[in-house]
Structure formats: structure tokens, C-alpha cells
Amino acid sequence: MIDSLILFARKLLVKLVAVFAAFIPGIAFAIQPYNLPVGVTETSKEIFDLHMFGFWISFAIGVFVFAIMLWSIIFHRKSVRPTPAKFSHSLKLEILWTVVPIIILVALMIPATQVLTRTHDSSNAEIDIKITGYQWRWHYEYLDERVKFFSNINTPEEQISNQEEKTAEYLLEVDKEIVIPVNTKVRFLLTSADVLHAWWVPDLGVKKDAIPGFINEMWTIVDEEGVYRGQCAELCGTRHAFMPIVVRAVSRPEYDDWLAERQQGAEEEAALAQKADWTPEELLERGKQVYSINCIACHQTSGKGLPPAFPALIGSSVVLGPKAAQIDILLNGRSGTTMQAFGALLSDSDIAAVITHTRNSWGNSGQDQTVFPQDVAAQRSK
Amino acid sequence: MNEATIDIKTNEMAHDDHHGPAKGITRWLYTTNHKDIGTLYLLFSLLMLFVGGAMALVIRTELFAPGMQITTPEFYNQMVSMHGLVMIFLVIMPTFIGLANWMIPLMIGAPDMALPRLNNWSFWVLVIASIVLMSTFFVEGGAPSGGWTFYAPLSTEYAKPSITFMILSIHLLGMSSIMGALNIISTIFNLRAPGMGYMKMPLFVWTWLITAFLLLAVMPVLAGLVTMMLTDIHFGTSFFNAAGGGDPVMFQHLFWFFGHPEVYIMILPAFGIVSMILPTFSRKPLFGYDSMVYATASIAILSMIVWAHHMFTAGMPLAGEIFFMATTMIIAVPTGVKVFNWIATMFQGSITFETPMLFAIAFVALFTIGGLSGVMMAMASVDIQYHDSYFIVAHFHYVLVPGALFAIYAGVYYWLPKWTGKMYNETLGQIHFWLSFVSVNLTFFPMHFVGLAGMPRRIPDYSLQFSDFNALATIGAFAFGISQLIFAYIVIRAMFAGKPATQEVWDNPEGLEWTIPSPAPYHTFETPPEVK
Ligand SMILES: [Cu+2]
Numbered sequence: 001m002i003d004s005l006i007l008f009a010r011k012l013l014v015k016l017v018a019v020f021a022a023f024i025p026g027i028a029f030a031i032q033p034y035n036l037p038v039g040v041t042e043t044s045k046e047i048f049d050l051h052m053f054g055f056w057i058s059f060a061i062g063v064f065v066f067a068i069m070l071w072s073i074i075f076h077r078k079s080v081r082p083t084p085a086k087f088s089h090s091l092k093l094e095i096l097w098t099v100v101p102i103i104i105l106v107a108l109m110i111p112a113t114q115v116l117t118r119t120h121d122s123s124n125a126e127i128d129i130k131i132t133g134y135q136w137r138w139h140y141e142y143l144d145e146r147v148k149f150f151s152n153i154n155t156p157e158e159q160i161s162n163q164e165e166k167t168a169e170y171l172l173e174v175d176k177e178i179v180i181p182v183n184t185k186v187r188f189l190l191t192s193a194d195v196l197h198a199w200w201v202p203d204l205g206v207k208k209d210a211i212p213g214f215i216n217e218m219w220t221i222v223d224e225e226g227v228y229r230g231q232c233a234e235l236c237g238t239r240h241a242f243m244p245i246v247v248r249a250v251s252r253p254e255y256d257d258w259l260a261e262r263q264q265g266a267e268e269e270a271a272l273a274q275k276a277d278w279t280p281e282e283l284l285e286r287g288k289q290v291y292s293i294n295c296i297a298c299h300q301t302s303g304k305g306l307p308p309a310f311p312a313l314i315g316s317s318v319v320l321g322p323k324a325a326q327i328d329i330l331l332n333g334r335s336g337t338t339m340q341a342f343g344a345l346l347s348d349s350d351i352a353a354v355i356t357h358t359r360n361s362w363g364n365s366g367q368d369q370t371v372f373p374q375d376v377a378a379q380r381s382k
Numbered sequence: 383m384n385e386a387t388i389d390i391k392t393n394e395m396a397h398d399d400h401h402g403p404a405k406g407i408t409r410w411l412y413t414t415n416h417k418d419i420g421t422l423y424l425l426f427s428l429l430m431l432f433v434g435g436a437m438a439l440v441i442r443t444e445l446f447a448p449g450m451q452i453t454t455p456e457f458y459n460q461m462v463s464m465h466g467l468v469m470i471f472l473v474i475m476p477t478f479i480g481l482a483n484w485m486i487p488l489m490i491g492a493p494d495m496a497l498p499r500l501n502n503w504s505f506w507v508l509v510i511a512s513i514v515l516m517s518t519f520f521v522e523g524g525a526p527s528g529g530w531t532f533y534a535p536l537s538t539e540y541a542k543p544s545i546t547f548m549i550l551s552i553h554l555l556g557m558s559s560i561m562g563a564l565n566i567i568s569t570i571f572n573l574r575a576p577g578m579g580y581m582k583m584p585l586f587v588w589t590w591l592i593t594a595f596l597l598l599a600v601m602p603v604l605a606g607l608v609t610m611m612l613t614d615i616h617f618g619t620s621f622f623n624a625a626g627g628g629d630p631v632m633f634q635h636l637f638w639f640f641g642h643p644e645v646y647i648m649i650l651p652a653f654g655i656v657s658m659i660l661p662t663f664s665r666k667p668l669f670g671y672d673s674m675v676y677a678t679a680s681i682a683i684l685s686m687i688v689w690a691h692h693m694f695t696a697g698m699p700l701a702g703e704i705f706f707m708a709t710t711m712i713i714a715v716p717t718g719v720k721v722f723n724w725i726a727t728m729f730q731g732s733i734t735f736e737t738p739m740l741f742a743i744a745f746v747a748l749f750t751i752g753g754l755s756g757v758m759m760a761m762a763s764v765d766i767q768y769h770d771s772y773f774i775v776a777h778f779h780y781v782l783v784p785g786a787l788f789a790i791y792a793g794v795y796y797w798l799p800k801w802t803g804k805m806y807n808e809t810l811g812q813i814h815f816w817l818s819f820v821s822v823n824l825t826f827f828p829m830h831f832v833g834l835a836g837m838p839r840r841i842p843d844y845s846l847q848f849s850d851f852n853a854l855a856t857i858g859a860f861a862f863g864i865s866q867l868i869f870a871y872i873v874i875r876a877m878f879a880g881k882p883a884t885q886e887v888w889d890n891p892e893g894l895e896w897t898i899p900s901p902a903p904y905h906t907f908e909t910p911p912e913v914k
């Protein structure tokens with residue numbers, strides 16, 4: 001606690017000095033168009049129109065209220081008007097400013113209800129995609145298509161910690177995008193594996209909570225090809241800010257090609273999971289891939305983790321110690337921490353591979369340098 | 383016969399002893415005097431304002447530029463959560479209870495609060511609760527980091543140890559608030575001076591009476607909710623765990639059944655304060671007293687059936703979303719009535735601009751901005767985009783900072799001379815106002831834009847397109863934070879020095895509180911005044 005306070009104070013001081021040095025030329029703020037995106041779906045466009053409608057009505061009411069206040073402030077100040085009026089009620093006025101707002105609200109309510117009703121109708125979707133929120137990444141499963149994958153943020157930690165220049169898509173980039181075809185009704189089935197998350201892509205005009213144990217529905221029809229970015233919108237723990245969403249909308253043929261490619265990949269994966277005769281080199285190579293998909297969000301590419309929440313794997317007693325303990329943690333998770341159980345998510349080969357990877361990377365060198373799928377299978381069946 | 387005479391004598395002597403405050407620390411520990419307890423509440427909240435404000439500045443410093451600056455994501459979440467809890471439960475609510483303690487007896491001509499010992503207890507329970515809450519920083523894993531809304535399952539199944547302490551603290555805070563509310567209700571019901579009918583009560587008294595009933599209605603729901611959390615965490619129940627047959631969304635329903643009325647608990651007394659100040663400095667009676675009372679009551683009743691507008695993305699059935707959209711829109715009507723009544727009060731007045739009036743006018747203007755963005759959010763289909771974005775953060779800070787907090791400042795400047803018997807420094811007050819007014823807008827107005835552009839709330843780091851306006855907001859926040867030091871200086875100085883205040887303090891203000899000397903004597907209205 002004290003240490004972190006001191007560290008905090010030191011960082012603050014450095015920052016403040018840097019800010020004063022850097023800020024003076026930066027005063028001229030580039031004012032960009034800061035508004036809701038119009039977006040690329042009928043829903044997002046309707047929402048935008050309603051938003052502007054609501055805004056202009058609010059603007060008008062605001063101008064009216066402020067104008068009267070300003071009028072009173074200027075012309076009804078004591079120096080201008082030493083004797084105040086005496087009135088203290090007017091039934092007519094009071095009825096007027098009860099009834100007029102009601103009319104305005106009804107005018108907002110009707111179109112808002114129409115749009116709402118339409119967004120609730122997720123029937124007749126051509127494609128169903130199940131989205132599962134995990135701490136802190138998204139899992140996409142194309143139902144009936146045998147395609148499923150995790151989508152992780154892939155902004156390098158060095159950019160986040162200001163050691164490297166930030167690139168244009170900072171924090172809004174992922175290793176695997178979710179791909180959907182344009183002009184097609186796609187239904188999303190949302191759930192969560194742990195805590196609440198919310199799947200939000202502003203350009204699509206969709207946001208909904210991912211709730212463990214429940215399935216929420218929403219849908220979209222994207223009009224234009226392109227890449228659309230969003231973020232998790234419900235506080236889901238430490239790395240809530242670091243689970244972006246990237247949707248790539250493509251033409252139907254492109255989508256079909258992508259899907260076919262993915263399905264082939266899935267078959268190769270399945271074959272790999274069945275493969276029995278792994279060499280240590282193959283395991284190492286495979287393990288690196290598995291690690292980058294499943295582990296880097298917390299333990300980091302560097303293996304240094306983000307202590308204290310996410311321990312370092314470098315020099316970890318579990319990683320350097322006997323293999324049984326590490327296999328157990330991978331299979332069953334670690335209760336009371338955010339280390340989840342991977343038993344149901346990964347094959348024996350992948351678990352063996354990723355353990356082998358951690359035992360041979362970042363200078364780690366301890367007991368049981370190589371773990372084989374058979375070891376995992378044996379422990380799984382216990 | 384003789385004995386009886388002696389008895390009467392000793393009684394009278396004892397009575398005489400009671401007239402001055404006790405000496406030393408015991409005066410404050412054991413006090414049952416409404417003015418002392420009011421002072422304690424106000425000073426406590428002032429201290430907490432700076433604690434919560436410091437947390438806000440940590441948040442704003444982290445958000446000054448993209449990239450992690452000074453915190454870790456985990457510590458940032460702790461700051462966000464504790465900032466909310468502190469500002470709501472340890473600043474805004476206790477300040478209003480402090481003002482109620484000081485002013486309600488003076489306004490209705492009562493000698494004290496109806497339940498003085500309960501009054502003492504409710505303050506000290508608050509202090510204990512705040513110590514428990516602050517102690518969470520030293521619990522393993524740190525303070526609560528699941529937001530001030532501490533949603534399940536992040537704060538139940540996935541709770542860290544400090545959540546249990548937070549639950550204890552919330553229980554104590556709830557007890558304190560309920561005791562405060564009971565006291566206020568019984569005081570207003572029983573101790574009004576002869577002739578003070580309900581429709582003659584000052585609006586601050588009215589708004590507090592209604593607020594107190596809201597507190598009684600919803601604090602037990604919060605207590606029940608955190609108890610369910612407690613048993614989920616420690617005793618294996620599954621109220622909010624779907625795997626055990628529970629429902630995480632039920633948590634949100636219960637939370638917001640408390641949480642939305644809570645929003646009005648933090649703003650109705652502010653309405654009351656502003657409704658007292660505008661007439662004084664406009665030199666004109668309040669416009670539409672009756673409709674103000676009815677509007678306040680309608681807002682309170684409606685506030686209990688709008689809760690699920692906080693949950694438009696949680697996946698409610700269509701009918702539910704339409705219902706909550708409609709009720710939320712309806713609540714804008716009585717709120718609008720209030721705003722229009724206030725501007726009609728100023729209209730054709732003879733206005734002067736002392737510090738309380740400046741804050742009251744700013745309240746009306748800036749609360750209106752917060753109210754209008756609220757109407758935009760009521761449209762459920764549009765709220766899909768607004769929900770959990772910085773647009774929401776902008777909205778509720780407009781309602782709570784230039785809303786509730788500015789009304790509190792207005793009230794403090796208005797009544798401070800009555801409390802201390804000395805005028806505060808008007809020049810400094812004006813400086814405090816203008817700095818606050820400019821910086822509060824600089825802080826919170828840009829948040830509307832980053833929110834619309836897609837920035838989620840509760841994130842320690844953001845993508846590059848949000849940089850400029852976040853930097854602006856951080857500058858505003860520091861300016862605002864520093865300006866509040868002026869306020870603390872003004873208040874503390876006015877306790878010890880300054881021009882003596884007259885009995886009326888202002889130019890012919892209305893109300894019983896201005897018929898007693900300044901500073902208000904330790905005991906007032908021991909014989910009830912006659913109200914015509
Ligand atoms: Cu999330």
C-alpha cells in the first residue's frame with residue numbers, strides 16, 4: 001500500500017512535469033465531429049435520427065429556459081428594476097407548462113417505441129453467432145458451422161505502458177476479427193462465462209449485456225462493407241478496458257470463402273487434437289500459438305504477468321516445479337482467482353503444448369521440461 | 383410540600399445548566415443539540431468532499447492521455463468505485479442531513495429535532511461506517527473495484543475480501559440514513575409551531591419530508607440486497623448465481639429499485655434550497671408554491687417506478703422497456719414544472735447577485751442541461767447507444783455536481799451567516815463561484831462528446847480519438863478541485879472572523895430562521911413562535 005502510494009506520487013510528479021512541457025503547444029485542440037456515429041445499419045441510422053430529434057428538442061427547450069433566465073438577469077436586476085412585481089401564480093401558465101411538455105414527450109415516445117419494437121424482432125435471421133464474454137476476451141461461435149474462436153486484444157503492452165508510439169487502432173484491434181456478410185440478417189446470441197460484459201459496436205447500433213447463465217438476443221443487417229470497432233461496455237474487472245470488438249463486414253462470397261477457410265482450419269485443429277506422436281519441438285511451436293490466444297491477456301507476451309492480479313510465469317514455482325500441479329491448474333482453474341478452468345476449452349495436446357511452452361520460455365528451466373498430451377489425458381481421467 | 387418546592391428548584395437549576403454547550407470534546411461526542419449535530423454533519427461531509435475529490439483527480443490524471451499513466455487498471459477501478467460511494471454516501475447525503483438538522487427546526491419553529499439521542503447516534507454511526515469503508519484500502523486485494531453499483535456476479539461470486547467490509551459499511555450507512563429520516567419525519571409532523579400548516583411550510587422542509595419518506599422506502603431494499611450478497615459470498619446461497627438457480631439481473635432490479643429513488647434523494651433537498659434562495663434575491667415570492675409541493679411529491683412517487691431505465695441493455699422484454707421509457711418520460715413533466723416555476727420566480731423580480739444567488743441560478747441552468755440529456759436517454763431505443771458510455775457520466779455529473787453540489791454551496795452561503803454570526807467574504811465567494819462555474823463545465827461538458835463518440839465509462843485507458851476532450855476534462859477537473867479549497871477557506875474563516883451578521887442577514891428574507899439572532903443561539907424557539 002505505502003509502496004504503491006510512493007510509486008504513485010513519483011509517477012504523478014514525472015507526469016505533471018511532462019504535461020506542462022508538452023501542453024503549451026497543444027492548446028489548439030483539433031475539434032473533430034464528436035457525435036453519435038450515423039453507422040451502417042438501418043437501426044443505427046434510425047437511432048441517430050432519433051438522437052438528433054431529441055437533441056434539437058432539448059436544444060430548443062434549453063434556449064427557451066436560458067433566454068428567459070438571461071432576460072431576467074439583464075433586465076430585472078435591482079439596479080434596472082428597483083421594485084419587483086408581486087405575482088406568485090398563474091393557473092394558465094402552469095397548465096401551459098404541464099401540457100406542452102407532455103405533448104413534446106409523446107412526440108419523442110412514439111418514434112422511440114417504433115424503433116424499439118423493430119430492434120426487438122430478431123426473427124428470420126440467416127446466420128446465428130453465439131458470443132460469449134470471458135474475462136477479458138470474446139469468444140465467437142458460428143452455430144451449425146463448426147467455426148469458433150477467441151478474439152483477443154492485440155495492442156502490444158509496450159504501447160499501453162507508453163514505451164512505444166501508439167498506433168491508429170490503439171486498444172481497438174484484435175487478433176481475430178468476427179466476420180459477417182453484408183445485407184444479411186445476423187443474429188447474435190450473447191452470454192458470459194464469468195461476470196457481466198456488454199457487446200457494443202456503435203456503428204452497428206447494437207449493445208447488449210452478456211449475462212452468465214442467460215442468453216440475450218440482438219441482430220444486425222450491415223449495409224456497407226468495412227471494419228467496425230467497439231468495446232466491452234459493462235465493467236467486468238481489471239482488464240475491462242482491454243477487450244475490444246472488431247467486426248469485418250464483407251460481401252457474401254468473401255464471407256463464404258472465409259467460412260470455408262475457417263472450417264478447414266477447424267478440421268486441422270481437430271486432427272491436431274487427435275495426434276498422438278508429438279515431438280517436443282512440435283509441442284513448443286504449438287504451445288506458442290495456444291499461449292498467444294489464451295494466455296497473453298493476463299500473463300502477457302513477456303511472461304511477466306501483471307502482478308499482483310496476474311502472476312508472472314517467469315521463475316514461477318508452479319512452472320518450474322513438478323508438472324502435475326500445473327496440469328491441474330490448467331484443467332481446473334484456480335479458485336479465488338481469475339485463472340479459469342481450461343479443461344473444457346482446450347484439447348489435451350493444446351494443454352500439454354502450452355505448458356511445455358511456459359516451461360521453456362523466458363529463460364525458464366526447471367523440472368519436467370516437456371509435458372506430453374498423454375500426461376494431460378492421464379490426469380484428466382483421474 | 384417542602385420537598386416538592388426543592389424539587390422544582392433543582393430542576394430549574396439543571397435546566398439553567400443546559401443553556402450553554404458542554405465543554406471540550408464531550409460536547410461533540412454526546413451532543414443532542416440539532417445545531418451541533420448539523421455542524422458535525424456538515425464538517426464531516428466537507429472533509430469527505432476532499433477525500434472523494436482527490437479520488438476524482440486520480441481518475442482524471444489517469445485519463446489525461448491515452449496509455450496507462452499513474453495507476454494500474456485495478457487501482458483505477460478502486461478509485462472509480464470508491465469515488466462514487468464516497469461522494470454519494472459520505473458527501474451529498476450527509477450534507478443534506480446536516481442542513482436538515484440545522485435548518486428544519488429553525489424553519490418550523492421547533493426547539494430541536496424530535497429525537498435528539500437518535501440524532502446523535504445517526505451521526506456517529508455514519509462516522510463508523512465511513513471508517514469501515516475507508517479501511518477497505520488496507521484489506522488484501524484493496525478496496526471494492528466493481529463500481530459504486532457493485533453488480534453481481536463481479537461483486538458476489540468474484541468478490542474480493544473488501545466487498546464484505548463494504549457490505550457492513552452500507553448496512554451502517556443505511557441505519558444512519560433511516561434514523562435520520564425517521565427523525566426528520568417526526569420533527570416535521572410533531573414540532574411545527576402553532577399556525578404552521580403543512581401548506582405554509584418552507585419548501586426546504588417539504589422537499590426533505592418527501593425525501594425522508596423515500597429514504598424509508600428504499601434504504602431497507604438496499605439493506606436486503608447487500609445481505610443477499612453477503613449470504614451469496616459467505617454462506618453458499620445463490621440469489622444472484624445462475625448456476626445455482628439465481629439471477630444476476632435480479633440484482634440490478636433490486637439495486638435500481640433503491641438506486642433510482644436514491645438519485646432523487648440527492649436532488650429533492652437541492653430543489654428545496656434553491657426554492658428558498660431564488661425568492662429572497664429576486665425580492666419576489668416563489669412562483670407556484672402549491673405546484674412546487676405537488677411536483678415534488680409526484681417526482682418522488684414516480685421515482686419508484688422508473689428504475690429499469692438503468693437496464694435498457696440488460697435484455698428486458700419489449701413491454702417492460704416501453705413501460706419504463708414511458709414512466710421515465712412522465713417524470714420530466716413535474717421536473718419541468720419546477721424549472722419553469724423557478725424562472726418565473728426570477729422573472730420581473732428585482733434581482734441581486736450575491737454568492738448564494740449565483741449558485742442557485744447556475745443550479746437551475748446546469749441542472750436543466752442534466753435533465754434534458756436525461757430526457758434523451760429516456761428513449762430506450764437511443765439509450766442502447768448512450769448506455770454505459772461517457773454520455774451517461776456527463777449526464778449524472780451535471781445533475782450531481784452543478785446540480786446537488788451547487789445547491790449545497792448556495793445553501794451554505796445563504797445560511798452560513800446565521801450559523802456563525804459572521805458574514806463570509808463576498809469577494810472570495812464570487813471568485814469561488816466563477817471559478818467553479820467555468821471549470822465544472824470544462825470538466826463535464828466534453829464528456830458528452832466523448833461518450834457520443836463511443837467511449838465506454840469506467841475504463842482507465844482509451845483509444846486515440848478521445849484524447850483531446852479527455853485532456854480538456856482533466857484540466858477542468860483540476861481547476862474545479864483547486865477552486866474548492868477557496869470554499870473550505872471561506873467557510874472556516876467565517877467561523878472565526880468577518881463582519882457581524884444582522885438578524886435578517888439578507889434583504890428582507892422570508893422564514894422563521896431570520897427572526898432569531900445571528901449566530902443562532904444554542905437553544906432557539908423554546909417557546910414556539912406564532913405563525914400567522
Ligand atoms: Cu468485459
